[in-house]
């Protein structure tokens with residue numbers, strides 16, 4: 091099928107088809123992908139079940155519902171630890187501490203990498219019985235991430251002699267652990283009598299993702315994601331209610347008849363930092379549906395956070411498009427910045443998110459330093 095990209099109006103995130111045949115089409119799609127990532131930091135990837143079978147996505151959502159409805163002590167048996175794996179309950183995570191009164195109205199389950207098909211973390215019975223499906227789903231996501239990274243490298247015209255189209259992908263596969271994380275998310279509906287304040291409370295506070303790229307799976311009829319388009323962002327980092335929050339529909343026009351909503355792909359802080367902010371790490375959040383206290387439905391989503399191999403040194407990207415953006419200061423290509431590894435970058439961001447879980451308090455300071463915002 092022909093690759094297709096359309097900008098359906100101002101402020102709308104482009105929809106791209108990555109079902110590619112032939113090199114000419116590949117570079118056309120790659121260019122569109124880089125344009126979308128440079129302008130919005132987000133792009134919809136049509137989902138016809140070619141990269142990831144629709145059934146595998148449906149099964150993951152079924153499993154997610156089963157897990158989140160299981161008894162509290164079962165969930166507590168795999169509680170999140172410093173390695174960022176496991177279950178985090180309601181209000182555990184506070185993505186935007188400056189603007190939030192309480193933590194996010196969500197619960198989540200993080201899976202780190204599997205080794206030889208086995209999870210490297212405690213699993214409650216429902217996941218234990220589905221370990222091979224979880225492993226397979228993670229593989230699908232990882233493979234799709236590598237395909238996208240290849241397209242980004244082509245779109246950025248990375249120098250052939252330095253590795254060309256494989257430059258990013260080769261730093262995300264084989265040889266050692268990485269921060270790659272599969273995350274199931276559940277945003278429960280508000281029960282009557284709960285301490286929920288519609289004017290301030292939020293399902294997931296404003297944040298940008300930490301890694302290279304994120305794949306996000308959403309469900310029809312369960313909206314809530316919003317972004318601040320980079321071009322509307324102000325210098326003073328206003329992520330509060332008066333920022334230019336723009337809803338991101340689950341099914342943008344033209345995708346309603348696809349077998350599954352498009353997969354949203356967004357750029358994380360690390361890839362933005364790495365490309366001297368050519369690709370944007372866009373701030374986003376998840377809000378409650380309008381309608382008040384007793385309204386709304388449960389919302390489920392699944393995110394795959396792609397990261398380079400932990401020991402990867404974030405050396406300058408050998409691309410003229412990236413080099414011309416080197417202005418010094420925060421840029422990897424500039425002077426005076428310590429070349430950090432992917433793992434150092436990730437740890438600095440995690441410490442800022444899970445207030446209190448990491449014992450030292452350096453996280454906030456380090457996060458400020460590496461933030462691409």
Ligand SMILES: O=C(O)CCC(=O)C(=O)O
Pocket residue numbers: 273275294299306308315374376390391392393
């Ligand atoms: O649930 C969503 O739609 C977004 C989740 C998200 O942004 C995250 O977990 O980083």
Ligand SMILES: [Fe+2]
Pocket residue numbers: 297298299374
């Ligand atoms: Fe996110």
